[in-house]
Amino acid sequence: MKKISAIILGSVVMAGSAMAETGASKWAGEAELGLVSTSGNTDTQTLSAKAKASNQRDKWKHEVGVDALNTENSKVTTAERYTLTGKTNYKLTGFDYVFGMVTYDDDRFSGYDWRASEFVGYGRNVIKKEDLHLNLEAGLGARQSKDDAGSSTDESAILLAGNLGWKISSTAKFTEELYTEIGEDVTISKSVTGLKSQINGSLAMKITYTVKHVSDVPVSIEKVDRETAVTLVYNF
Secondary structure (H helix, E strand, O other): OHHHHHHHHHHHHHHHHHHHHOOOOEEEEEEEEEEEEEEOOOOEEEEEEEEEEEEEEOOEEEEEEEEEEEEEEOOEEEEEEEEEEEEEEEEOOOOEEEEEEEEEEEEOOOOEEEEEEEEEEEEEEEEEOOOEEEEEEEEEEEEEEEEOOOOEEEEEEEEEEEEEEEEOOOOEEEEEEEEEEEEOOOEEEEEEEEEEEEOOOOEEEEEEEEEEEEOOOOOOOOOEEEEEEEEEEEEO
């Protein structure tokens, strides 16, 4: 768990430094900590930690996120995953934008040492209301992978993504995030369904259900991972 704490602390420090340097811009962020139950390539209960921050300035929007999960049982690691994401949007109109995105994923129990991907593309706010929004995105890019056997793969890929947010009431919000990376050899799809309930001004409770499917995996590795999480969220 020390590694998780270091990653989260580093993200918060970087966000704070950026805020100090760009006082005229608008910053928002949140940090999560909670209990996760997993099934698939790992069957365990463990603690997870997440943090993300976004900066809005004129037509630009910058986002950074970190997701960490690490469990040890009798000094044996049973689950370990670290994901970093960075994204920049440039607004073309009130509804249209272009974006660039990079991700790095290190999942010890996925059969891969690491994966990285880079995309550029176009997005549109299909629905943009105070209590309901829907964004759709499409992009072109590349993905690099290195499996546990040491073999490396470079491939072109297409990104398709959607993000839905529905404010059910003054204190409750439903979210659905979908994305798929269609590579030359492997397609990776992920769905994250969430329900967030505000406890007070800066603290909320969040329940999420995540399903990840990988079309082609090494021997003994399952194609589908599922994750159910109940977390406390601190908004800053």
